[in-house]
Amino acid sequence: MPATSAETWALLPELFLTAAGLALLVYATIVQRSDERRIAYLSIVSLIVTFALTFVASRLVAKLPSVVFGGMFALDRFSLYFKGLVLLAALVTILFSLRFVGSSSYPSGEYYGLILFTTVGMMFMASGTHLASIYVALELMALSQYVLAGYFKREPKSIEAGAKYFVLGAFSSGILLYGLSLVYGATKTLSLSGIAAAIAVARPSPLLMVGIILTACGLFFKIAAAPFHVWAPDVYEGAPTPISAFFAVGPKLAAYAIFARIFFSGFGAGSASWAAVIATSAAFTMVVGNVGALMQTNVKRMLGYSSIGHAGYALLGLLAYTGVPAASYGAVEIASAKSPATIGVFGLQYGSPGLLAIMVYLFAYALMNLGVFGLVILLEAKGYAGESVDDFNGLSKRNPLAAAAMLVFLLSLAGIPPTFGFIGKWYLFAAALQAGWVWLTVLAVLMSAVSLFYYFRIARAMYLVEGEGELRWREEPAVGWAVGICLFGTLAAGFYPQPFVDLAKSCLLR
Amino acid sequence: MTPAAPPPDPRSRFLGDVLTFGWVLPAAIAVGAGLGWLADKLFGTLPILTIALGLAGAAGGFLQIYRESGRLMKGS
Numbered sequence: 001m002p003a004t005s006a007e008t009w010a011l012l013p014e015l016f017l018t019a020a021g022l023a024l025l026v027y028a029t030i031v032q033r034s035d036e037r038r039i040a041y042l043s044i045v046s047l048i049v050t051f052a053l054t055f056v057a058s059r060l061v062a063k064l065p066s067v068v069f070g071g072m073f074a075l076d077r078f079s080l081y082f083k084g085l086v087l088l089a090a091l092v093t094i095l096f097s098l099r100f101v102g103s104s105s106y107p108s109g110e111y112y113g114l115i116l117f118t119t120v121g122m123m124f125m126a127s128g129t130h131l132a133s134i135y136v137a138l139e140l141m142a143l144s145q146y147v148l149a150g151y152f153k154r155e156p157k158s159i160e161a162g163a164k165y166f167v168l169g170a171f172s173s174g175i176l177l178y179g180l181s182l183v184y185g186a187t188k189t190l191s192l193s194g195i196a197a198a199i200a201v202a203r204p205s206p207l208l209m210v211g212i213i214l215t216a217c218g219l220f221f222k223i224a225a226a227p228f229h230v231w232a233p234d235v236y237e238g239a240p241t242p243i244s245a246f247f248a249v250g251p252k253l254a255a256y257a258i259f260a261r262i263f264f265s266g267f268g269a270g271s272a273s274w275a276a277v278i279a280t281s282a283a284f285t286m287v288v289g290n291v292g293a294l295m296q297t298n299v300k301r302m303l304g305y306s307s308i309g310h311a312g313y314a315l316l317g318l319l320a321y322t323g324v325p326a327a328s329y330g331a332v333e334i335a336s337a338k339s340p341a342t343i344g345v346f347g348l349q350y351g352s353p354g355l356l357a358i359m360v361y362l363f364a365y366a367l368m369n370l371g372v373f374g375l376v377i378l379l380e381a382k383g384y385a386g387e388s389v390d391d392f393n394g395l396s397k398r399n400p401l402a403a404a405a406m407l408v409f410l411l412s413l414a415g416i417p418p419t420f421g422f423i424g425k426w427y428l429f430a431a432a433l434q435a436g437w438v439w440l441t442v443l444a445v446l447m448s449a450v451s452l453f454y455y456f457r458i459a460r461a462m463y464l465v466e467g468e469g470e471l472r473w474r475e476e477p478a479v480g481w482a483v484g485i486c487l488f489g490t491l492a493a494g495f496y497p498q499p500f501v502d503l504a505k506s507c508l509l510r
Numbered sequence: 511m512t513p514a515a516p517p518p519d520p521r522s523r524f525l526g527d528v529l530t531f532g533w534v535l536p537a538a539i540a541v542g543a544g545l546g547w548l549a550d551k552l553f554g555t556l557p558i559l560t561i562a563l564g565l566a567g568a569a570g571g572f573l574q575i576y577r578e579s580g581r582l583m584k585g586s
Contacts, residue, residue, distance in 0.1 A: 160583060167579045168572070171535055175568060178536070209557040210543050210564055217568045227569035230576045277561055 028109020161238025176218025182211030245373030285312030320354030394467025542567020
């Protein structure tokens with residue numbers, strides 16, 4: 001079915017960003033090494049324009065069908081919410097990279113182009129409604145990521161990160177493809193709506209079961225959930241620090257969006273079969289992530305394990321597929337105020353607590369994680385960006401503002417009020433409890449308590465230990481601004497979460 | 511007395527190791543899911559054990575590839 005011009009408008013943000021990425025790659029071949037910073041500025045402008053075009057696309061939601069381009073591309077507020085977040089993550093990553101990459105001996109031209117291509121892949125993932133478009137989007141994201149992980153190609157750690165990520169990523173893609181093929185074989189369709197219809201009328205066959213498991217395994221790799229998490233600490237440690245920040249946030253946002261869409265929209269009717277798989281992985285992920293982080297002295301590895309733990313918390317939202325009446329989450333007020341409809345994205349009653357919890361939590365996760373990585377980048381010691389816990393010794397005396405910001409992000413990661421991280425966990429745990437996952441919620445609370453220990457090791461180093469030697473700070477205002485934005489969001493949503501929650505709720509409407 | 515066999519060519523050994531990657535994962539998944547399916551048939555628990563052992567097989571295959579790829583990278 002040929003696409004209409006209105007449908008093309010819906011795709012304009014992705015088309016523009018692709019064109020911008022290609023143009024920057026060409027420009028990188030002719031620009032002088034000393035002028036490469038211009039490429040970064042152009043990338044920032046491209047992301048801002050794409051954000052504006054995404055806003056334009058949001059105006060088309062009510063005018064066009066929810067699925068366009070022959071059933072390949074979803075045009076709903078849910079996808080736009082995640083697109084906004086991945087654009088924010090990419091923008092902050094580029095701000096982090098300005099000095100970090102610019103002062104290195106590596107050319108930065110391709111670097112920014114690859115970040116834009118990764119972002120395009122993530123945006124397509126958020127809108128994928130067809131197994132083919134989902135897989136192609138995921139590969140578009142992953143191929144650029146492999147190169148970015150090994151971008152510092154004369155440093156062994158970076159090479160190892162890139163190579164490991166490539167090998168394991170290729171196998172996870174293989175697992176995912178096995179899964180999608182078996183699902184296609186069992187349901188005779190590649191569209192998520194067709195799969196949902198097929199599962200609703202027939203008893204799940206062993207073929208379909210194995211297909212669903214393997215699809216879940218492929219997606220577990222992307223979100224770094226156990227037992228497919230082993231790559232994360234190695235890659236976060238070896239990749240350039242701004243890229244570690246990007247990997248910890250952007251691809252996870254996109255992967256959760258597609259995870260939710262596939263499992264809520266496509267496999268929803270068979271939730272009784274796959275819930276146990278996700279619950280088991282969530283439990284292992286929380287334990288492995290938090291216990292693993294306890295043993296780390298390298299901050300990037302610690303944050304890698306911490307992000308594994310957070311992936312486990314977010315899986316709780318996927319388990320709360322259905323459950324409480326929509327009214328519990330304020331859907332009734334939304335319905336009466338804005339629309340008489342009671343059906344939101346994926347045909348679920350909006351107010352679906354799991355979806356709402358995932359959306360709120362991932363917003364919080366993005367802000368606090370980017371903030372922590374930003375401060376690691378700001379901290380320059382021993383030739384590496386503040387990688388050891390000892391590098392934070394005495395920070396409160398040397399730079400009280402940075403120490404205070406770090407403390408806020410750590411409190412937020414641990415889920416202590418009044419921070420956005422607390423609000424996110426509150427929604428997640430409430431959703432899991434109301435869906436009947438009591439043991440998993442208790443485990444999540446226990447693991448949150450464990451996480452306090454390793455987060456507070458950094459806090460202790462900053463406030464209770466005397467620093468040794470001189471600690472230099474990079475004079476990079478862009479990183480300061482990016483950290484400031486994250487800090488403002490983390491605190492503002494902690495003290496007054498309603499606008500942030502309302503934004504997520506409104507995106508659960510079609 | 512027969513002469514000692516020449517040491518294997520490192521490149522051949524590397525290629526052999528890498529080629530086994532392609533088999534490890536599907537074999538582990540197939541064995542796990544197959545055993546699970548048989549156990550499910552035996553105990554009437556379909557699809558719980560198929561899912562659990564299939565997932566365990568996928569995880570085991572993945573971890574094996576992670577270990578092997580790390581070893582090969584250190585060797586090279």
